[in-house]
Amino acid sequence: MKGILGKKLGMTQVFLEDGTAYGVTVIQAGPCKVTQVRSQENDGYEAVQLGFGQTKAKNNSKAELGHFAKSGLESAPMHVVELPYEGDAPSVGTDITVSMFEGVKKVIVRGTSKGRGFAGTIKRYNFQRGRETHGNVNHRAPGSAGQHTYPARTIPGKKLPGHMGNHACTTKNLQLVKYDAENNLLFVRGAVPGPINGLVIVEKI
């Protein structure tokens, strides 16, 4: 497998044996059940469907219960994601654990960034703000939207206020400081997208 699903637990500091302190994000990764294998013949693409987390069986539909019963689960997982795989496809029902990161030094972490709602240009695009006093009326306004008679319109792509965050976000080349197979934990150096308890996908490079 190339990737695993996990939950961001938050950030802390760890010491290596030589005393170097690293700021790390702790990710609870897996164990993920393989719930389905997509193949070229049946589906037109190759992928592995992974389930992570738990829901209550009483909240699942019969279709969900039936689908996940095939992989030996009593209820639907909280998150179901399809990921590409390397080499032979794992069979349905096997567990994917953090032991796949044995010897891995760098990882990619994908997630959904924290939602900021409708944000202005200062927060969203790092525009400069106007001064507060001395008769100034332009405090946080975006400023000019373009030129005059020619082209007489705003050029598409102009940075304006709007919804910020809550979109797919990837952080590449993060150092995997250590992993804890017993508790299914990954310690990744630096920050990772998304809120605490958010879903993240950790991939080998």
Next chain:
Amino acid sequence: MSITLQAIQFQNLRSDLPKFRAGDTVKVNYKIVEGDKERIQPFQGVVIQVRGAGVSTMFTVRKLSGNVAVERIFPMHSPRIASLEVVREGLVRRARIFYMRELTGKATRIKDRSTKDDRSKAKVKAKAKAKA
């Protein structure tokens, strides 16, 4: 099954070091790597602050080396600290005694904390007696 971040942080704390606070004189035995050899270098001085919480707690030790004041900041839970001993418990009123930087000579003396403890204990005893 799931483990909390607090539990992970707790595992990384060192419990073998004695407790100390600002005003105390401590001797920090710090591991130093020279080339490929490792040796222990002691650093003895007055703790002028303990800041931060949990794994990232840091403390500052100040000493006079000859006539020059030297301050060193240590991470409390670093594996580089081979051992730490509290040489003397000092009595100060502040958690951060930065005023020590302005003082020289006799003014830098710090009272012993044990004397205050004796006095407060005596007070408690006296109160208990009065009640009885």
